[in-house]
Amino acid sequence: MNQYFATVANGLEPLIVEELERLGAHSVKPGFRGAAFEGDRTLLYRVNLWARLPFRILMKLHQFPCQSADDLYRCIQSIDWSAYLTPDLTLAVDATGKTEQLNHTHFTALQVKNAIVNQQQEMFGDRSSVELQEPDVRINVHLDRDGCTVSLDSSGNSLHRRGYRPAVGAAPLKxxxxxxxxxxxxxxxxxxxxxxxxxxxxxxxxxxxxxxxxxPGLFRERFGxxxxxxxxxxxxxxxxxxxxxxxxxxxxxxxxxxxxxxxxxxxxxxxxxxxxxxxxxxxxxxxxxxxxxxxxxxxxxxxxxxxxxxxxxxxxxxxxxxxxxxxxxxxxxxxxxxxxxxxxxxxxxxxxxxxxxxxxxxxxxxxxxxxxxx
CATH class of the missing domain: 3.40.50.150 (Vaccinia Virus protein VP39)
Structure with missing residues (x-):
């Protein structure tokens, strides 16, 4: 069983819990702007394809205490990234949240990217290129109090963008x-x-x-x-x-x-x-x-x-x-x-x-x- 987190708009946490349970998710627990749940790969694909409410489905890789930039770098390097990312695949890092010392998301994302590509250089003598728009692997790092959660974004572009609506009026509803x-x-x-x-x-x-x-996922070009x-x-x-x-x-x-x-x-x-x-x-x-x-x-x-x-x-x-x-x-x-x-x-x-x-x-x-x- 893998651990996942579905992100939603503020206030929709009770609704996403209902939706995930309907789709067969296990151990569903509401969180801040989303819900944590457990399941296998089939569930991950099914939720991306069928869920109508979330923006992203994140697959949790690791969680660790983190107070400083050095903690962040060291703990990111402790993950074996070759299981998820080879130098021929592009990457992007999204950072959210902050701690007392790590209070700038751009710096956090840069620190994570450096830790990953430096590990690749040591292992392969080569590294992944950064691609912000359509990366092969999108990594999500969330800082909260003194902890850090590292996940892979399984959705790619936000799931609210179904793909059927290139034509929108003024101030469209998501x-x-x-x-x-x-x-x-x-x-x-x-x-x-x-x-x-x-x-x-x-x-x-x-x-x-x-x-x-x-x-709703049938209209998308691809999932992450x-x-x-x-x-x-x-x-x-x-x-x-x-x-x-x-x-x-x-x-x-x-x-x-x-x-x-x-x-x-x-x-x-x-x-x-x-x-x-x-x-x-x-x-x-x-x-x-x-x-x-x-x-x-x-x-x-x-x-x-x-x-x-x-x-x-x-x-x-x-x-x-x-x-x-x-x-x-x-x-x-x-x-x-x-x-x-x-x-x-x-x-x-x-x-x-x-x-x-x-x-x-x-x-x-x-x-x-x-x-x-x-």
Whole structure:
């Protein structure tokens, strides 16, 4: 059994524990911005392929007390790096956290890199080159109090970048956060899902992938572990085929998105095509004032803008009031979820929320507000 750590956005620790346990992880324990768990190589590949919430899945190599730069260098050199890295493979080092003496992440990363390549020079007379963007092996070093944890990053590029969304609108919602919001809402795939402010389509698309049981990792070009020395290509191919064969053919209930901006609707349609779900999901250009409920019940979900202004001339307070009016007058029998990072604007909706769930959109504290529309 290897030890792993899945990193998530602040506040999503309880959700990632649930997701990891569903995927078969053992000994799952919540931590700071993530959860530790145990499992074999199959689980590592499966979590990268299927998990909707994490940014990265780290495989723990070593943990040791560390107070100074000398401690760090010596302990990094005590690891036999030839088991993970040969001179023909490129590397990158990511450092997070700090101690009293090691309080600059760039210096920490440099110290780790030097310890590794100096060991390679002694062993092989050659060393790995540094490649920051797409390294063959990405090493993660985390300092906390007087300790250091060294891990390999099995994911490569952050898992929130599914790969289906080269086209994004302004201030797009991360795919992993969209998936988390949908999970927090308790939405079931038998309920219609409608986002009347859908932008480039992230919320409807994540709902669609979940409803059709499509693994989010299927759209990625590659995972970090694919260039590891012990990569089992046959196992990965088997898990990919297994994921493809478990997809559902049709949605149990419609998933719609609309937006006033024709350009972002074009982006949403392109993203749906990249997912292979353009025949399942409906996107349309529509002003909010023209939106009506397409069925008697369902879930309406939206992430309205919460900056100072919407466009050049329109007032956001009036926009939020209009949103509240549309929901109140035209969506009786539905449940609404609105993500807001601005309490004053949320009050302009003019509806009483039945639940407010604190979440972070990046570093911005927000609330996912639930409204029962009678």
């Amino acid at each position: 795919e992993s956060l969209a998936a988390a919001l949908i999970q927090l809402s308790g939405w079931q795939s038998e309920q219609m899902f409608y986002d009347p402010l859908c932008g480039s389509g992230t919320l409807p698309l994540e709902a669609c992938l979940k409803s059709l049981n499509i693994a 572990f694919e260039t590891w020395l012990d990569c089992d290509r046959d196992l990965l191919d088997h898990l990919i085929q297994e994921a493809k064969s478990s997809q559902k053919e049709a949605l149990p209930a419609p998933i719609w998105g609309s937006d006033r901006d024709p350009q972002v609707i074009e982006q949403a349609i392109a993203n749906a095509q990249n997912c292979g779900v353009s025949d399942q999901i409906w996107f349309s250009e529509m002003e909010l004032i023209d939106v009506v409920a397409p069925t008697d019940s369902g879930v309406v979900f939206c992430n309205p803008p919460y900056g100072e202004r919407l466009g050049r001339d329109s007032d956001l307070g009036a926009f939020y009031k209009q949103l509240g009016d549309v929901l109140k007058q035209r969506f009786k029998g539905w449940t609404a979820f609105i993500l807001s990072g601005n309490k004053e604007l949320a009050q302009a909706i003019g509806l009483k929320s039945s639940q407010r769930i604190p979440v972070y959109n990046g570093t911005l504290p927000c609330q996912l507000m639930k409204y029962e529309l009678y």
